[in-house]
Amino acid sequence: MVIDSHVHFGKAMEWDLKGIDLINAFKKYSIDFGIVSNIEGAEFGHEFDKIENDEDQLKVNKKTLDLVKENPEKLKGLFWIKPNTNKYSDEIKDFLIENKKFFCGLKAHPYHSKMKFTTENYRPYIKLAEELDIPFAVHTAEDENSKVKYLYETAKENPKVNFIAVHMGLGTDNQEAIEYISKLDNLYGDTTWVSKENVLEAVKKCGSKKIMFGTDAIIDGTNTYEKYLTMFEYLHENLSEEDFENVFRYNARRLFDL
Numbered sequence: 001m002v003i004d005s006h007v008h009f010g011k012a013m014e015w016d017l018k019g020i021d022l023i024n025a026f027k028k029y030s031i032d033f034g035i036v037s038n039i040e041g042a043e044f045g046h047e048f049d050k051i052e053n054d055e056d057q058l059k060v061n062k063k064t065l066d067l068v069k070e071n072p073e074k075l076k077g078l079f080w081i082k083p084n085t086n087k088y089s090d091e092i093k094d095f096l097i098e099n100k101k102f103f104c105g106l107k108a109h110p111y112h113s114k115m116k117f118t119t120e121n122y123r124p125y126i127k128l129a130e131e132l133d134i135p136f137a138v139h140t141a142e143d144e145n146s147k148v149k150y151l152y153e154t155a156k157e158n159p160k161v162n163f164i165a166v167h168m169g170l171g172t173d174n175q176e177a178i179e180y181i182s183k184l185d186n187l188y189g190d191t192t193w194v195s196k197e198n199v200l201e202a203v204k205k206c207g208s209k210k211i212m213f214g215t216d217a218i219i220d221g222t223n224t225y226e227k228y229l230t231m232f233e234y235l236h237e238n239l240s241e242e243d244f245e246n247v248f249r250y251n252a253r254r255l256f257d258l
């Protein structure tokens with residue numbers, strides 16, 4: 001049983017990711033379950049002067065709800081928030097409570113929201129995550145808005161919420177992220193775009209309960225999983241059975257309450 005904690009669908013920027021292709025990729029590569037979010041939550045594209053998507057965040061996430069409802073045995077959703085161009089409203093809380101069966105966390109993308117995670121706009125969502133007892137997955141990377149340092153500071157201030165440092169600092173050598181994850185009980189890492197060697201190092205330094213398998217499928221098309229096959233093999237060879245199972249299954253199950 002393999003759970004992918006980080007998969008996508010939706011149409012934004014250069015991507016047009018179809019739910020059916022994601023499900024077919026699961027079948028082809030023996031992925032049993034995925035935590036999915038809609039990339040249409042991206043507020044700004046690669047060019048920051050232009051708003052990528054001005055659709056209301058509830059509307060964006062209703063598409064996630066539809067996809068999850070079509071594939072309840074394969075998917076659960078993350079609510080992708082739009083802290084920059086949208087305002088928080090209690091409708092979001094009501095939506096998540098009503099659809100508790102289909103959503104299991106929140107997702108933020110400081111790069112595509114053009115906003116550091118320490119910014120006040122994120123606070124009502126963090127409060128919501130605490131209230132609903134759901135984790136918060138946050139894109140982390142080398143750019144000014146996505147630095148893992150901001151996530152670390154926020155996680156430290158909010159010990160009751162579990163946070164996932166997606167990518168463990170994309171474009172970095174991952175060392176800073178690994179250090180932060182090892183220091184905080186409520187900060188986790190995912191393996192998306194991380195080298196297999198660095199994933200192994202993260203597991204050794206942070207413990208196998210802190211690192212989760214994630215891929216960004218199907219951002220590179222249906223063959224996104226191809227490049228993770230060597231990671232899979234490498235970790236199978238270099239980790240104990242228990243540690244391996246934690247990374248590829250049990251951590252996601254526990255954190256997302258699957």
Ligand SMILES: [Zn+2]
Pocket residue numbers: 006008216
């Ligand atoms: Zn992603």
